[in-house]
Each structure stands twice: as structure tokens, then as C-alpha cells.
Amino acid sequence: MGYVKGLKCRECARPYPHKPLHVCEFCFGPLEVDYDYPAIGRAVDHRSIESGPPNIWRYRALLPVEGEPVVGRYCGFTPLVRARNLGKALGLTQLYVKNDTVNHPTLSFKDRVVAVAVIKALEFGFPAVACASTGNLANSVAAHAAEGGLTSFVFIPSDLEQGKVVGTSIYAPNVVAVDGTYDEVNRLCSEVADKYGWAFVNINIRPYYAEGSKTFGYEIAEQLGWRAPEHIIVPAAGGSLITKVWKGLKEFYNLGLLPAVPTRMHVAQAAGCGPIVNSIKAGSEIIRPVKQPRTIAKSLAIGNPADGYYAFKVVKDSGGSGEHATDEEIVEAMRLLAVTEGIFAETAGGVTVAAAKKLVQQGVIGRDEVTVISVTGNGLKTQEAVASALRIPTHIKPTLTSFDAALSQNLTVAGGSGVRRDA
Amino acid sequence: MSVLVRIPTPLRTMTKGQGELKTEAATIQELIDRLDQDYTGIKARLCEDDGNIRRFINVYVNEEDIRFLQGQATPLKAGDEVSIVPAIAGGSSDGRRVRAIACGR
Numbered sequence: 001m002g003y004v005k006g007l008k009c010r011e012c013a014r015p016y017p018h019k020p021l022h023v024c025e026f027c028f029g030p031l032e033v034d035y036d037y038p039a040i041g042r043a044v045d046h047r048s049i050e051s052g053p054p055n056i057w058r059y060r061a062l063l064p065v066e067g068e069p070v071v072g073r074y075c076g077f078t079p080l081v082r083a084r085n086l087g088k089a090l091g092l093t094q095l096y097v098k099n100d101t102v103n104h105p106t107l108s109f110k111d112r113v114v115a116v117a118v119i120k121a122l123e124f125g126f127p128a129v130a131c132a133s134t135g136n137l138a139n140s141v142a143a144h145a146a147e148g149g150l151t152s153f154v155f156i157p158s159d160l161e162q163g164k165v166v167g168t169s170i171y172a173p174n175v176v177a178v179d180g181t182y183d184e185v186n187r188l189c190s191e192v193a194d195k196y197g198w199a200f201v202n203i204n205i206r207p208y209y210a211e212g213s214k215t216f217g218y219e220i221a222e223q224l225g226w227r228a229p230e231h232i233i234v235p236a237a238g239g240s241l242i243t244k245v246w247k248g249l250k251e252f253y254n255l256g257l258l259p260a261v262p263t264r265m266h267v268a269q270a271a272g273c274g275p276i277v278n279s280i281k282a283g284s285e286i287i288r289p290v291k292q293p294r295t296i297a298k299s300l301a302i303g304n305p306a307d308g309y310y311a312f313k314v315v316k317d318s319g320g321s322g323e324h325a326t327d328e329e330i331v332e333a334m335r336l337l338a339v340t341e342g343i344f345a346e347t348a349g350g351v352t353v354a355a356a357k358k359l360v361q362q363g364v365i366g367r368d369e370v371t372v373i374s375v376t377g378n379g380l381k382t383q384e385a386v387a388s389a390l391r392i393p394t395h396i397k398p399t400l401t402s403f404d405a406a407l408s409q410n411l412t413v414a415g416g417s418g419v420r421r422d423a
Numbered sequence: 424m425s426v427l428v429r430i431p432t433p434l435r436t437m438t439k440g441q442g443e444l445k446t447e448a449a450t451i452q453e454l455i456d457r458l459d460q461d462y463t464g465i466k467a468r469l470c471e472d473d474g475n476i477r478r479f480i481n482v483y484v485n486e487e488d489i490r491f492l493q494g495q496a497t498p499l500k501a502g503d504e505v506s507i508v509p510a511i512a513g514g515s516s517d518g519r520r521v522r523a524i525a526c527g528r
Contacts, residue, residue, distance in 0.1 A: 011477070023509065309478060
């Protein structure tokens with residue numbers, strides 16, 4: 001049923017079998033899924049995709065799964081919001097927000113990768129799935145493991161936001177809070193993966209897992225009416241998403257599903273943890289790890305990004321750029337997105353909006369160019385980041401007089417007093 | 424100048440199972456050439472055809488990544504410890520904490 005030929009080293013192109021492998025044993029490069037593209041080309045066209053289900057499985061021919069999806073069946077096909085108000089605020093006429101704050105089931109783009117990863121874990125017969133996570137991945141692995149009836153182990157840094165911890169624990173996984181940075185958690189997990197033989201979705205299942213991210217790009221192109229935008233701004237932690245969005249667009253082009261890919265890919269990172277953006281700005285392909293990430297965008301706080309080099313390369317190849325956002329800019333941008341479009345993004349969404357704003361100001365993004373801002377997670381998970389910056393509720397007594405007084409003093413009403421005249 | 428070299432698990436088949444070696448070398452480049460004399464073929468695993476160290480091999484001298492020192496020209500002195508670490512392979516059968524595994528959430 002599937003079109004997977006096997007795995008292939010991204011560096012030296014040595015072929016590997018369709019197995020839970022992730023590193024080339026010869027040159028230590030990362031492995032990637034290799035497909036039978038001519039066969040996919042014969043099986044897929046606009047119509048076949050459009051007649052598929054309203055989720056990521058409409059692109060199943062381009063995903064590395066064998067049979068019917070057994071978990072994550074409703075993931076993806078999230079709204080591509082025509083963001084007129086935010087566009088006005090930023091000075092763009094053709095702005096869209098790819099809104100994964102409402103992805104199913106755990107409200108972040110991670111559901112795309114985990115759906116694929118957990119299906120592969122089941123296909124390969126692993127007894128347990130696991131992950132090292134900055135939060136969103138933890139939520140998603142725990143949820144999909146529950147759905148698939150698998151035991152799960154979730155390793156998180158101990159300073160995570162409460163919303164992400166609760167949003168993981170509810171699915172009753174084994175949650176291990178590690179005293180250390182995400183990079184230290186990940187390092188530990190590499191050793192645990194070796195010792196216990198579990199399916200670590202972002203370690204030994206990574207080649208398959210990462211393919212799920214392509215659907216973010218597929219959806220953007222399809223939802224724009226089968227065309228690629230001129231700009232996509234993507235947040236980066238490990239750097240995988242941007243490389244896979246780019247790969248997805250190129251695959252569509254090579255399959256004849258897109259007339260061209262004029263897209264410039266831009267990376268957004270936090271100022272307190274921006275190893276990829278630092279490299280882009282310095283023009284050096286060597287990614288210098290950030291030892292102590294300091295940012296409220298904890299989901300992006302990866303100091304030593306696995307796909308940093310490839311993310312750098314995508315930016316270079318596509319003529320894109322990179323921008324940072326400080327904590328203040330992140331909060332301001334989260335509020336801007338909320339008040340203009342009614343979308344409550346997590347901190348990473350604030351990072352992409354803030355970066356987009358800078359790119360417009362620098363003239364990198366032109367006023368009338370089709371631009372997509374990636375919003376990859378939900379603000380309800382990171383409430384601590386903005387709570388203190390928001391206006392507190394106006395407290396009143398349960399009387400009209402009390403409300404009238406409050407209205408004249410504290411509350412804002414657009415277009416006048418708000419008193420109805422037609423009563 | 425005797426330096427200590429730590430060999431990652433996947434390359435120990437080439438070093439007769441040894442995880443740590445002592446060798447004489449004045450630079451990283453010399454060290455690689457020296458290793459290849461003693462363990463034929465190890466250089467091909469560590470370096471591209473053009474002689475540059477492969478992208479996903481990290482080499483540390485006393486915990487500092489040589490990319491941020493002088494690369495393959497980085498000088499060595501007696502007692503230095505050189506670690507060869509696959510960037511994403513991870514794992515360590517000798518219980519020693521592996522450092523600098525690249526990450527993806």
C-alpha cells in the first residue's frame with residue numbers, strides 16, 4: 001500500500017532498509033525516508049487529494065505509513081486564515097496565518113509528526129513509545145499512545161509550563177521531569193533509547209516522525225489554491241519543521257502539483273535561544289550551540305538543534321532569512337495576533353509574528369507578497385507567559401449602577417458609549 | 424605528546440573494541456592520520472573524501488568543540504583528551520555521559 005522504498009542517508013546517500021534506524025552507520029549522518037516517487041506520481045493528482053479526508057491522511061501517499069492510519073485519524077487540515085487585520089497592522093495585503101493552535105487532538109503541529117511516529121511504532125512492534133520534549137511533543141505522544149494502547153514515557157525539563165505538564169499527565173503516561181535543559185534531557189534519552197529499546201519518536205523513529213511535518217507545507221499550498229506562497233515564516237527549535245515544509249513544497253512541485261515554488265523560507269527563533277538565526281545572520285553554516293537557553297518561548301528552547309544545518313541550508317537555498325524575538329517582543333506579538341485575528345498562540349507563535357514584523361520593516365517581505373506566518377501551538381498551554389501583561393477583569397457588584405460606573409471609568413467601547421438607542 | 428582519544432561505540436569495531444586509546448599527535452589532523460595508520464579505514468569513517476571531518480562527527484579537545492578552536496589544525500599538548508562523538512547517534516555503552524547530542528523536540 002505504501003510507497004516507502006527504504007531509508008537513505010542524507011549525507012552519503014547509502015541506502016538502509018525500512019526499519020527503525022536513524023543514523024547512517026558509515027558516516028553518522030541522519031537517515032531520511034526514500035519513496036518511490038514515480039509510482040506516487042502515477043497515483044496522485046489534485047483531484048485524488050481533494051477527494052481525500054479533511055486531515056493529513058489526504059496526503060497518505062507521501063507519508064511513510066503502510067496501512068490505514070490507526071491513530072491520529074483526525075489530525076491536520078487546520079485553517080489557513082486570511083489575516084486581513086494582522087496584515088493591516090503589519091503592512092501586508094496578502095497575509096495568511098497557518099493556524100495549528102487548533103490541530104487535533106493536542107492543539108499543536110506536533111500531532112502531525114506524532115500521528116506518523118506512533119503508527120510506525122505500532123507497525124514495528126515496539127512495546128512503548130517515548131520522547132524528549134519541550135511540552136507540545138509530550139502532550140501529543142501521551143495522547144496518541146493512549147489512543148494506540150501503548151505504554152508511554154515522556155521526558156521533560158522540570159521547569160516546563162504547568163499547562164503542558166497537566167496536558168500531558170491527563171493521558172496517564174510515565175512523566176519524567178529531568179533537572180536540566182532540554183538538550184540534557186535529549187542526551188539522556190539517547191542513552192535510554194539504546195538501553196531499553198523503546199520507540200523514541202524524535203530519536204530512533206525520527207526519519208518517519210519528521211515526515212509528518214511535510215503536511216504543514218502541503219496544506220498551505222493546497223489551501224492557497226495549489227500555489228506556493230512567496231514567504232513562509234517558520235519557528236525553529238530543532239530545525240526540522242522548516243526543512244520538511246520546504247521538502248513538501250518541492251515534492252509537490254516535482255509531482256506536478258505546483259507550477260512553481262517561489263517561496264522564501266524564513267526562520268524565527270527567540271533572542272535567548274537562536275542558534276540557527278545566529279548562523280544565518282553570521283553567514284556561517286556551523287551552528288554554535290546555545291548552552292543556556294533563556295526565553296519564555298520554552299517550546300523553542302533547544303540550544304543544539306539536530307536539523308540546524310539543514311534549516312540553515314533551506315534558508316540559503318530559498319533566499320530566505322532569519323530573525324530573533326526578545327521576550328517582550330514575543331508577548332507583544334502574541335497580543336497583536338490575538339487582538340487582530342482572535343487567535344491565541346503560544347509563545348512560539350509570538351516569535352513568528354514578531355519575526356514577520358521585523359522582516360516587513362526591513363523590506364525583506366514586500367507589501368503585496370503572499371506571506372504565511374506559521375502558528376504552531378496554542379496559547380492556553382503557555383498562559384504564564386502573558387498573564388502578567390494582560391488587563392485584569394473589572395470587578396463590580398451585581399447591580400446596573402455598579403456596571404454603569406465601571407463603564408464610564410474602566411471599560412472600552414468601540415464607537416461611543418455602547419448604550420442602545422433603539423430600545 | 425601523548426593524548427587520550429575516546430572512541431564512540433559504533434567505531435570500536437575498528438579499534439579492536441577499545442573505547443580509549445593513547446596516541447602521539449601534535450594536531451587533530453595528525454591524530455586522525457595516526458589513527459588511520461594504526462586502524463586502517465578509520466579515517467574514511469571520520470572524514471569526507473576531501474579530508475574534512477564529516478558534518479555529523481563532532482570532535483572535542485578537553486570538552487571544547489574543535490569547530491570553535493582551529494578545526495583540524497587545532498594543536499594538541501600532552502595530557503589532552505580528545506573525544507570523537509557522532510552528533511546524533513548518541514548512546515554510550517561505558518556509562519560515560521555522552522555530550523553534545525543534537526536535539527529535536
